[in-house]
Amino acid sequence: MLTTFQMQALLTAAVWTAGLSLIAFVLGGAVGLLIAVMRVSANRVLRGIAFTYIQIVQGTPLLVMMMLAFFGLSILGFDLAPFTAASFAMVIYSSAYFGEIWRGGILAVPKTQWEAAECLALHPVQRFWLVIIPQGLRISTPPTVGFMVQIVKNTSLASVIGVAELTYTSKLINNSTFQPFIIFSVVAVLYFCMCYPLAWWSRKLEDKLNVAHR
Amino acid sequence: MSPIVKLNNVSKSFGSLHVLQGVSFDVAAGSVVAIIGRSGSGKSTALRCINGLEKINSGEITVCNHHLHHDVTRAQLRALHLDVGIVFQSYNLFPHLTVGQNIMLAPRWVRKQSKPEAREHAAEVLRKVGLAEKFDAYPEQLSGGQQQRVAIARSLAMEPKLMLFDEVTSALDPELTGEVLKVMESLARDGMTMVLVTHEMAFARGVADKIVFMHQGRVWEEGGGEMLSAPQTPELRQFVGNGL
Amino acid sequence: MTYTFDFSFLAEYWPQLLKGLAQTAQLSLLSIIFGFLLGTLLAIGRTAQSKLLRRVCAIYVEAIRNTPLLVQMFMIYFGLASVGFKLSAEFCAVLAIVINVSSYTCEIMRAGIESVRKGQREASDCLGLTWLQSLFLVVLPPATERVYPALVSQFILIMLATSLVSQISAEELTSTAARIDSMTFRSFEIYTVVALIYIGLAFVFRLGFWALSRLVFPRLRRLGTPL
Numbered sequence: 001m002l003t004t005f006q007m008q009a010l011l012t013a014a015v016w017t018a019g020l021s022l023i024a025f026v027l028g029g030a031v032g033l034l035i036a037v038m039r040v041s042a043n044r045v046l047r048g049i050a051f052t053y054i055q056i057v058q059g060t061p062l063l064v065m066m067m068l069a070f071f072g073l074s075i076l077g078f079d080l081a082p083f084t085a086a087s088f089a090m091v092i093y094s095s096a097y098f099g100e101i102w103r104g105g106i107l108a109v110p111k112t113q114w115e116a117a118e119c120l121a122l123h124p125v126q127r128f129w130l131v132i133i134p135q136g137l138r139i140s141t142p143p144t145v146g147f148m149v150q151i152v153k154n155t156s157l158a159s160v161i162g163v164a165e166l167t168y169t170s171k172l173i174n175n176s177t178f179q180p181f182i183i184f185s186v187v188a189v190l191y192f193c194m195c196y197p198l199a200w201w202s203r204k205l206e207d208k209l210n211v212a213h214r
Numbered sequence: 215m216s217p218i219v220k221l222n223n224v225s226k227s228f229g230s231l232h233v234l235q236g237v238s239f240d241v242a243a244g245s246v247v248a249i250i251g252r253s254g255s256g257k258s259t260a261l262r263c264i265n266g267l268e269k270i271n272s273g274e275i276t277v278c279n280h281h282l283h284h285d286v287t288r289a290q291l292r293a294l295h296l297d298v299g300i301v302f303q304s305y306n307l308f309p310h311l312t313v314g315q316n317i318m319l320a321p322r323w324v325r326k327q328s329k330p331e332a333r334e335h336a337a338e339v340l341r342k343v344g345l346a347e348k349f350d351a352y353p354e355q356l357s358g359g360q361q362q363r364v365a366i367a368r369s370l371a372m373e374p375k376l377m378l379f380d381e382v383t384s385a386l387d388p389e390l391t392g393e394v395l396k397v398m399e400s401l402a403r404d405g406m407t408m409v410l411v412t413h414e415m416a417f418a419r420g421v422a423d424k425i426v427f428m429h430q431g432r433v434w435e436e437g438g439g440e441m442l443s444a445p446q447t448p449e450l451r452q453f454v455g456n457g458l
Numbered sequence: 459m460t461y462t463f464d465f466s467f468l469a470e471y472w473p474q475l476l477k478g479l480a481q482t483a484q485l486s487l488l489s490i491i492f493g494f495l496l497g498t499l500l501a502i503g504r505t506a507q508s509k510l511l512r513r514v515c516a517i518y519v520e521a522i523r524n525t526p527l528l529v530q531m532f533m534i535y536f537g538l539a540s541v542g543f544k545l546s547a548e549f550c551a552v553l554a555i556v557i558n559v560s561s562y563t564c565e566i567m568r569a570g571i572e573s574v575r576k577g578q579r580e581a582s583d584c585l586g587l588t589w590l591q592s593l594f595l596v597v598l599p600p601a602t603e604r605v606y607p608a609l610v611s612q613f614i615l616i617m618l619a620t621s622l623v624s625q626i627s628a629e630e631l632t633s634t635a636a637r638i639d640s641m642t643f644r645s646f647e648i649y650t651v652v653a654l655i656y657i658g659l660a661f662v663f664r665l666g667f668w669a670l671s672r673l674v675f676p677r678l679r680r681l682g683t684p685l
Binding site for chain 3: 061064
């Protein structure tokens with residue numbers, strides 16, 4: 001079985017996993033909102049840029065993005081710790097998916113809401129930010145929370161550039177103990193404990209939304 | 215002549231709700247029986263019981279020599295469905311199949327007809343409901359009335375001995391009910407045994423050989439078309455008064 | 459910044475990259491086909507009458523969906539080896555991806571199956587179709603057509619996820635890239651090229667799945683409207 005020291009190492013690693021997830025969610029969310037707004041904007045150029053961005057990011061494996069961030073940023077002269085490079089890749093990755101999810105939510109707001117806002121004499125920008133965006137984000141809350149599960153799981157890819165998160169640490173431990181079933185099961189359980197509550201919450205939110213729309 | 219359908223003291227409840235309480239009536243071969251009554255009177259449930267869609271709690275139903283009790287098996291139900299066709303209020307056409315494919319599906323897979331055979335037969339029943347030219351259309355391209363006629367054709371293609379109609383015109387606009395009723399009328403003329411649950415009083419009076427009035431899960435009154443003009447019970451009098 | 463980009467290694471190594479691309483495509487298609495089949499089977503189990511069967515399928519799906527693919531892959535590759543099963547890295551890779559994908563496909567197909575109204579089942583029962591016939595002729599075709607876009611998104615994600623198998627030293631595009639990197643030290647350039655290849659492959663896959671949808675859903679081909 002695992003020693004106390006190994007258990008401690010895993011828990012520390014879990015903190016890094018959680019931290020990386022949080023960064024991806026907060027910063028990725030901020031960039032993602034910008035992408036979503038560009039994606040539904042009336043300006044064709046902005047729409048095109050956002051569309052291309054999403055296509056490129058969603059067409060590249062996260063693993064390759066990790067490599068690009070790691071090697072690319074050092075070329076640009078930033079001598080980065082692996083964690084910073086991993087954060088950078090995660091933010092880019094999650095922003096594209098958030099952009100797509102929230103675009104769907106914004107488009108799902110009924111046309112009548114636009115009309116109603118217009119009849120209240122709201123300025124177009126006000127209509128968008130006061131009436132449409134709040135509703136759109138609310139509609140997309142379940143998939144947003146659902147995507148957070150993907151974020152947590154995908155931080156495991158940061159292990160390939162040497163970030164000492166859960167997966168990396170578990171590999172190290174396995175190399176010295178060679179009890180793969182035990183160590184990877186423990187790690188799987190740790191991931192499960194972080195992901196399942198999110199998945200459960202997402203489903204609850206969805207049920208609530210479905211009831212409200214019935 | 216022995217009846218083709220016989221309900222004997224049939225009871226059915228959903229939880230504490232007693233929908234059918236000792237219902238009995240017969241349907242003679244070649245006749246048309248209309249079941250009328252307020253919504254919640256159990257008339258649709260009675261029809262669904264005849265086809266085994268709902269399992270009964272007690273009593274017995276005999277349909278085309280199939281006996282249905284409370285513990286009917288899947289195989290028995292399948293055998294029953296080979297003899298009995300049903301048309302639903304909501305058509306229930308298969309949206310991913312064309313009209314022709316909808317009709318040919320069961321004859322090919324259940325009756326094991328060859329494709330040309332099934333095709334010819336499908337075209338024939340489709341002609342019967344007046345939609346020969348819609349063979350290759352998809353359900354969503356048709357009006358409600360047309361979809362319902364296709365549903366009738368789909369049932370006919372299995373050459374049932376008995377056909378059930380569950381409020382088949384209730385979901386249709388008034389101007390579309392006529393075309394469906396006309397098809398049903400011609401079926402009746404051809405001698406098809408039919409049991410229908412309906413709100414169309416004029417149609418029931420004109421076409422049905424027997425009318426069964428249900429109220430609170432019981433057969434309240436039954437008789438020929440003339441019974442609507444001379445109701446014996448206050449409930450039927452009130453129902454007819456509202457209906458006509 | 460004094461870095462000069464140098465893509466000259468491509469002249470020598472492009473045949474290897476092409477081979478890696480072919481391996482990635484093959485790995486992806488295998489995983490998609492078997493993942494879809496297993497996932498559909500699970501979805502049928504997930505909507506079955508038996509409460510036990512539903513429960514078992516649900517636990518499987520939740521366990522897989524809430525743990526990383528990379529960890530699952532390590533568990534299968536290193537784990538099976540540790541108890542004496544010497545399986546090739548490629549086989550373990552496909553096995554891990556199929557298991558992973560099946561749980562996602564299951565949830566998508568379940569939503570599709572549940573979107574088919576009860577009346578459809580009743581109508582096919584009343585036409586005398588058996589349970590299996592009505593499942594394959596009446597329920598699954600429209601269910602699949604309805605959730606097809608979600609399935610395609612999932613399949614593209616699988617294709618991208620095959621890059622993870624480089625971590626258990628199976629041969630494909632990303633592991634090829636790592637090998638070229640170790641010989642040329644042109645890390646950024648090689649991964650840029652590989653990213654472009656993946657983007658191109660994702661595009662080709664999308665196109666392919668679009669064409670497939672026109673082939674297998676005749677209603678969609680004729681009417682072009684979502685079901």
